Amino acid sequence: MREDSPYQALKLMLMSGALGAGEKLQPAILAERFSISASAMREIFLRLSGEGLLIQKEQRGFCVGLGDPATLAELSDLRIIVECGAVEKAIENKDLDWEARLTAAHHKLAHVESRLHAAGTPGDIVPLWTRVDWEFHETLLSTCPSRMLRAYHRKIYEHYRMQVVATVRHAGFFGPDTIAQHEAILTAAIAGDVEACRRAIGQHVDIVRAHVLD
Amino acid sequence: MREDSPYQALKLMLMSGALGAGEKLQPAILAERFSISASAMREIFLRLSGEGLLIQKEQRGFCVGLGDPATLAELSDLRIIVECGAVEKAIENKDLDWEARLTAAHHKLAHVESRLHAAGTPGDIVPLWTRVDWEFHETLLSTCPSRMLRAYHRKIYEHYRMQVVATVRHAGFFGPDTIAQHEAILTAAIAGDVEACRRAIGQHVDIVRAHVLD
DNA sequence: TAACAAAGCATTTTTGAGATTTTTGCGCTT
DNA sequence: AAGCGCAAAAATCTCAAAAATGCTTTGTTA
Secondary structure, three states: OOOHHHHHHHHHHHHOOOOOOEEOOOHHHHHHHHOOOHHHEEEEEEHHHHHOOOOOOOOOOOOOOOHHHHHHHHHHHHHHHHHHHHHHHHHOOHHHEEEEEHHHHHHOOOHHHHHHHHHOHHHHHHHHHHHHHHHHHHOOOOOOOOOHHHHHHHHHHHHHHHHHHHHHHHOOOOOOOHHHHHHHHHHHHHHHHHHHHHHHHHHHHHHHHHHHOO | OOOHHHHHHHHHHHHHHHOOOOEOOOOHHHHHHHHHHHHHHHHHHHHHHHHHEEEEOOOOOEEEOOOOHHHHHHHHHHHHHHHHHHHHHHHHHOHHHHHHOOOHHHHHHHHHHHHHHHHHHOOOHHHHHHHHHHHHHHOOOOOOOOOOHHHHHHHHHHHHHHHHHHHHOOOOOOOOOHHHHHHHHHHHHOOOOOOHHHHHHHHHHHHHHHOOOO
């Protein structure tokens, strides 16, 4: 699409929980942080609002959606449906290059996750983890021939992650077995076992949901 | 969401094929037609671009996506997956009010479609048909408890319809058996037959795809 | 003391103009 | 005649300021 730096940066902030649930976005402050004008900031708000990641309250500015357990559960279902459907086609079209890229993405993810696990407190690694987690799942689906399926998976993933961090803010979103679950997905994918991969993805998302919703 | 009149009007134009595939949108002309400023027009472009219904080419304005057969096929698949998944849950939660609303929506749709069938040339009822077709499918899913599933179905439906009219413009998108297919969906839904309803929806979308793609 | 109203303040939205970029048209060269 | 290059024109994007709206506070009255 486009690689608008402030646009990407703000989206990463939203997906990393830098802003609380229902918190209103202040154009002036964010504009100064990104060194752009308030109008350019507003354009980014408009676009993100069109993507469903921000809510525009008429004459009252923009705010992030509030963390709703039901919404999180619905997005989890949706993500499972779409990601499982796409990974099936991705595995059907797998090749050596894909295996290499997926292994590399998992290597990075595992490294960050082990650091996150050891650190105890999330700290400032969360944005990094948000990115590498996305890159892993994106790489997983990269050989799925349907661009639309991949595109909507991305939208749903972003929406899903925002909802997760809106529900639990900084703590607890990183489940205890996440590392093992990602490894299970990798193993099944490399082995070309579609059913095992679907199960691994479903469990991965379901466990996070259960963990977040207590 | 919001009931911005110019916003809705432009979206309906896009979904009705008032603008050709790849055609660039001229802010000044559209702004005058809707009696708003060029900046307000641009805000609507931004939002629609965020929804994926418009494409922004840097420093070259906005344009509608071009009609790509592969994209249409992908969106057809996606629509079938999501709409079938949602209709299953909708039927599980059906009640008398839903049956009444669905019958009413189908009645309107059948009336418009018979006029469209008789008229031969689409003419100016295409926007009307676009709306009642959407209202029928929306009503069909209205008792599905997952708001996210319904929301993403709407996005995909809008994207799908834009792609259809971008591919075939004004002629041919209205298949010969569309009336019978909608009636089959209605009958199966009222009867509570999930499997028959899924089949009817799948055939409905598949036949349109085959008809459009020759 | 509580409730209502009006004025002041802060924020958002819109407007209009300036600056940068792309496109178009014309003349020149090969 | 075709292709290249430069200049003019059109369009887009960005920016800063004005207008409109919502929120807060203060003052008055019951």
